[in-house]
Amino acid sequence: MYNGGKIIAGLIIFIALVTFPFYTNMGKTIEKPADLAAAPDELHIGDLPIGQMRAEHMMLLDKWRDEVVRGGQRYITYDGDEYEKSIQNGCLACHSKQEFCGKCHNFAGVNPYCWNCHYSEEEGLL
């Protein structure tokens, strides 16, 4: 084999890079957020079951942001109470960014760019 040493060295580097995500995470257990299983059928603001809210909240937020920014409909009435369709004044009024949003986002390894502009008072500007 011509240039055998270089080819084999190259292959080793290639395989090391490709399998990088596997061996860096090997043996580590990332804990699944415990309360993920809780009350999936209970209704959340916006008439979505909580289970669906977990899976599809990004679609709901997308819809709400268009309604607020482009339609001027900032409030939603649910169960007699009025809520603001807003991350900072709505979602984060009840949920904690780190404890609630962050737990799942970290587990799923997503970094939504919502937080580039929207922020929580507890965390401040990061």
Place this chain on the structure above:
Amino acid sequence: MKIDRRKFLKLASCTGIGLGLSAADIFKDTVEASSGHSAVSTAATRYAMVVDVRKLQTAEEYQRIVSACNKIHNIPTLIPEKDDIKHEIKWIWNDTYGHAFPDQVNYYHPEAFKQKLFPLLCNHCDHPPCVRVCPTKATFKRPDGIVQQDMHRCIGCRFCMAACPYGSRSFNFVDPRPYIEDKNPEYPTRTMGVVEKCTFCSERLEKGQQPACAEASNGALVFGNLNDPESEVRKILKSNFSLQRKPELGTMPSVFYVIGGEEYAG
């Protein structure tokens, strides 16, 4: 099909007339806009602001208006001085008579007046050029006349900044967060790469509040519905001489400046 000379001329003239009519239709808007006499909004609501500069005298009064806006909207004010020209973000700011009204060529205006500052902000034009050029429709005009910007859709192309004749738009060249002095947790910040501008405090209007600048101005800035003949803005405009910025461009600004005589120039 054989076509004789007579038939050809008939067809050609019909085509010519048709083309002429459609071209006239296309250019109608352009001609109207450039003449500055285009149709004005007849919607039930057209939000507008009257700036009564006679009521603004001290530097503190001017600053209070700008600071109120900066604080409520998380506007970065701590940008280092050397980067200021490029990176400055402004929704409402103060500038001189010459910069505010470069079309006012009367050089016999009172000297004291030429030294006076004017609070400048987005004019929320009835014919906003920024809306016409936005390729993603991130900037749009609401039915109530507010020229709104959807930050989620802005791609940072800065066409609107080139189109705006009033310099009312600022671009976030850097992440603004480290430069925010006094943060308001009820309002988002912006991210690097989007354009921003005054929103007439649309989020406050929905709660029945006045725009922050108007609230902080002690009555110097009056906000209201221009299409309501009984509104305060209309009453002020009816009984006072007022200026608009660069009205000859046909943008139909919704911000008016009530100008007093020399005794008012601070």
